[in-house]
Amino acid sequence: MSQSVDSAVSAVRPYIEQHRAAFLDDLAEWLRIPSVSAQPEHAADVRRSADWLAAKLRETGFPTVEVWRTPGAPAVFAEWPAADPGAPTVVVYGHHDVQPAAREDGWESDPFEPVVRGNRLYARGAADDKGQVFFHTLGVRAHLAATGRTAPAVHLKLLIEGEEESGSPHFRELVEQHAGRLAADAVIVSDTGMWSEDTPTVCTGMRGLAECEIRLHGPGQDIHSGSFGGAVPNPATAAARLVAALHDEHARVAVPGFYDGVAELTDRERELFAGLPFDEQRWLGTAKSRATHGEAGYSTLERVWARPTAEVNGIGGGYQGPGSKTIIPSSAMVKLSFRLVAGQDPGHIEKAVRAWAEEQVPAGTRCDITFGAATRPCLTPLDHPALQSLVRAMGRAFDQPVGHTREGGSGPAADLQEVLGAPVLFLGISVPSDGWHAPNEKVELDLLFKGVETSAYLWGDLAEHWRTEP
Structure with missing residues (x-):
């Protein structure tokens, strides 16, 4: 000193x-x-x-x-x-x-x-x-x-x-x-x-945060899957396809324009993160998980701290009780959240997600998207x-x-x-x-x-x- x-x-x-x-x-x-x-x-x-x-x-x-x-x-x-x-x-x-x-x-x-x-x-x-x-x-x-x-x-x-x-x-x-x-x-x-x-x-x-709820509406009421299945769009299937389309095979968010403006990690930042005493197995224990997963090419800390993400917070629709109820549900829903990093604009993300979601929805299914207040x-x-x-x-x-x-x-x-x-x-x-x-x-x-x-x-x-x- x-x-x-x-x-x-x-x-x-x-x-x-x-x-x-x-x-x-x-x-x-x-x-x-x-x-x-x-x-x-x-x-x-x-x-x-x-x-x-x-x-x-x-x-x-x-x-x-x-x-x-x-x-x-x-x-x-x-x-x-x-x-x-x-x-x-x-x-x-x-x-x-x-x-x-x-x-x-x-x-x-x-x-x-x-x-x-x-x-x-x-x-x-x-x-x-x-x-x-x-x-x-x-x-x-x-x-x-x-x-x-x-x-x-x-x-x-x-x-x-x-x-x-x-x-x-x-x-x-x-x-x-x-x-x-x-x-x-x-x-x-x-x-x-x-x-x-x-x-x-x-x-x-x-990181910042943008979150939304997507509601998909099909028939005006639940209808018989034997009488109408395979002949009209099923909103629960549409919800599943939408979620499946959210990421590509490298765990990157597949929404066009999602990565626009992202501030990439510098070599010095990656070096500083790598120098921390990080025990991945112990971290997995805290996460109550058995394996890491995420965007290819980045470490666990880099994914959590410095990369934008899209997560499915909830998905549902149709009959949820015991036994079976052979219907095509009238509606389904998906809740999504997006963690944002420096350089991303929540307003741009909202527009991109809206355009992407509407493209995933089949004809005859109405898509209502509601975004909450965003954090930069x-x-x-x-x-x-x-x-x-x-x-x-x-x-x-x-x-x-x-x-x-x-x-x-x-x-x-x-x-x-x-x-x-x-x-x-x-x-x-x-x-x-x-x-x-x-x-x-x-x-x-x-x-x-x-x-x-x-x-x-x-x-x-x-x-x-x-x-x-x-």
């Missing part, structure tokens, strides 16, 4: 240790609020959670803190300007709502009564996402204490929503409504994780200065090299990227064993405080290495 880096570490770590107990007491208090956005009976608790966080952010030192109401659950906004007008502006995103949880689900203790066992904190929201939101409060205080500043080295904003666990139905509208207040040079998402306890990583991208993909180039600052900050905190991953799932972070025009970075310290959405959710305390430490180093590194115009 350089002298300046060593000095920062020697100042930050004692401060964090000195305030560790108080930080955990505060976090436990927040975790006791059952802010379950999906359950109407907890609406008041979600509001109470937002008010609690707002008060704590004011106590932390943020001069501007507001609770933003939505048609659903409230979000919390905070802002702390830097003294230097040329410093970069960063928005930290997370969420304060949590998944439903009850003792009878298999919890060893009350999910809303935090308990420390060993070096782990167990509670609903410990990792997803209250713990990862809250580490920024101690992180910014450690940053100030270590540098002697009275304000962060960057213009720091927080946007902590209250509906992420309910699908973020009002989030994009909220971001568009407050786009001016949220203007930023980069977005930091602290609602994600690392590869493992021993392998710290930063995520550089997240996001990707940050490896050489982006903000990403490089994040890697350095995490490397200082963990005292080891930091790897790179992507996220195969989708989330509201892409809305921030699209509306604000800012790259999205992922600072998360959760690990797969933390059990998001499951009984006995926990966070590893050593990793939680590494998150605090990373946050403390990040703001100064960004200000030093990434100048913007005032």
Whole structure:
């Protein structure tokens, strides 16, 4: 480490240790609020959670803190300007709502009564996402204490929503409504994780999502297969043929135009993915599957993180009960989802899928296609200065090299990227064993405080290495 880096570490770590107990007491208090956005009976608790966080952010030192109401659950906004007008502006995103949880689900203790066992904190929201939101409060205080500043080295904003666990139905509208207040040079998402306890990583991208339901209508009612079979189109057969036509023999999506604009993996990205300690057999065990399968020419991690996919989520039609019922069903349905990567446009995908599906359907069968709201993909180039600052900050905190991953799932972070025009970075310290959405959710305390430490180093590194115009 350089002298300046060593000095920062020697100042930050004692401060964090000195305030560790108080930080955990505060976090436990927040975790006791059952802010379950999906359950109407907890609406008041979600509001109470937002008010609690707002008060704590004011106590932390943020001069501007507001609770933003939505048609659903409230979000919390905070802002702390830097003294230097040329410093970069960063928005930290997370969420304060949590998944439903009850003792009878298999919890060893009350999910809303935090308990420390060993070096782990167990509670609903410990990792997803209250713990990862809250580490920024101690992180910014450690940053100030270590540098002697009275304000962060960057213009720091927080946007902590209250509906992420309910699908973020009002989030994009909220971001568009407050786009001016949220203007930023980069977005930091602290609602994600690392590869493992021993392998710290930063995520550089997240896939987008488009999904649809296709309903195929044939006869006006179920009809006798002996009297009419072989003489009129069968919508269940049409559904089967449509699904069979979705991929070619190399497991590539066969929808014309589907791959238009796809950002291909670079050699460096493939090298970084290949360098991770990936155990495919163990991964298959987690997937409850017996073999890997997917697009030819790509590894399992590349398929999950960096390639677009099409999946059949459901297919049905006709008689489903015991025994037989010899009919031609009047209708059938298929549910499809498409994970998208950087360079793909959900609007283009919708048009392509509609045109493709209609071509697969035989004459005399009506095809109704309904698409849900789409999520765009996001990707940050490896050489982006903000990403490089994040890697350095995490490397200082963990005292080891930091790897790179992507996220195969989708989330509201892409809305921030699209509306604000800012790259999205992922600072998360959760690990797969933390059990998001499951009984006995926990966070590893050593990793939680590494998150605090990373946050403390990040703001100064960004200000030093990434100048913007005032």
